[in-house]
Amino acid sequence: MKLFNKKKRRGGVRPPVFGFFCLGFFFTAVIFANLISPYDPNEGDLFNTTMPPAWQEDGTMAHILGTDMLGRDILSRIIHGSRMSLLISVGCILFYGSLGVILGLISGFRGGRTDMFIMRLADLWLSLPGIILLFMLASIYGPSAKTIIITFGIMGWPNYARIVRGECLSLKQRDFVRLARVAGCSELRIMFSHILPNVFNTIIIMATIEVGGIIVLTATMSFLGLGTQPPSCDWGLMLAEGRQYITYAWWLVTFPGIAIVITVLGFNLTGDWLREVMDPKQKLR
């Protein structure tokens, strides 16, 4: 009976076709932004401002999703905005991922007091809401994509450190690590060329799952005016600009939001699937 259940469950992990579809959209936009976007995203046409999308009464096929208050084409801005989302989220994850992985490796490998110190620090860190650091940094260094990346970079490491430490603790006991020690490898070498490749799977899964959340967070920051500044193409920023015209131009706030949702759904579905396939032990959070 139990065996049967297990089999059924394994068959139940279907690849998320819809998620792949969403990601396909997103990466096409990122890679071919210059080829497929009909207009220059920053070039306004002051004779055609706030045009509704093509299927509405005053819309034209020239601007399928309409134009904004400066006459810039919404579709082109959304396509180019995908690059900004990817850039910021990958920047954040690379920053705090590497910080977390290094601290986790040291913590798990060295053990003892170092381990205690780093893990206590991680506990402290997790109890602080990230947005307050962003307020501080943005009020001093000015809001920008760089401020966002630095803030989340500083805030995000504890999760990675914990997971990597856990894996490292069990890997440390394995024969290949002992052999490496006997062979006279330095601690650094064992950490980075023996243990690190073995935790890579976990890191990739975590990163995929987190991209979605990071995109939402960074878009929120740009929406609040704490992130990227005009005139750059950013979905959160487009929403913030469109908010003032919400009573008569619904398309300004709707389409950038749909772009965010499609992207985030893609990453979330794919991330959950990756975790189930590659690491069935871990449960959904």
Add this chain to the structure above:
Amino acid sequence: MQGYIAKRILIAIFTIFAVMTVVFFVFRLGPADPVAVMLSPNATPQDAENLTKKFGLDKPLIIQYGNFLKNVSKGDFGTSFRFNEPALKVLFERFPATLKLGLAAFFVSVSMGLCLGILSAVKPDSIIDRLGRLLALAGMSLPSFWVGVMLILFFGVTLRWLPIAGRGTAMHYVMPTLCMSLYPIALITRLSRSSMLDALKSDYVTMARIKGVPEFYVIMLHAFKNAAIPVITVIFGLFGALMVGSAVVVEYIFSWPGIGRLVMESYFARDYPVVQIFVIFVTFVVVSLNLIVDIVYAYIDPRIRYQ
């Protein structure tokens, strides 16, 4: 047990102290000159010097830090540039609005999340389970600021059913509460579902069923009581951080006169003392909540006490 609580309290005090220190140095060492921000455009160099003296900014940094700690111990967190009143007072005037909204969102998200989580764990693959999973995915993937804007567009602008900004009547609470609780609902549903599924598979639940305990009591008394522990930690532990993060966003969108809106206004007006007190206050609230959770946790779960 007492040692455990004492250790937790010490750590909490240390955290708040550390954050205050960081806040102090980040604001002082940054490139922005607070005096330049405060002065009007046609001020003379003499005015700048007077102001520098008045705030003690001409003294060495370490003495400034000492003065800062001395003032803080007296409950003085500086004066708001904008209102010319103590920053703490400005903050507390706006806090009740945030608290009310936060509590409303808290009750909605906990009750909805727990109901959906438990029901979907009890009947896997039923309609409720599918609905719960869909809602969890939506809550994780929909940015709350966009949901807020869409709610305004649909219920406020198109249908004109609900007021789009401000507070006063119960109707004003509907959209901000909904917007604020979407993510917590998703989180609690997901977590309570998975921990209930584990509990329902356990031996003690099978035992209770064999004894002939009615199914409702099996679920609520045997399974849920055990499944609740991780859920409680998340509910209270993340609650502070979540509420602060989404309070800023939601209050900004719906023009809710709480501390989230206050800190946005103060940030754009370069009113640093208010931003500073906000940071310290939020840390205090979040750290105290975590402390309470740790202590309650130790009472509920003896395994932690004897570690």
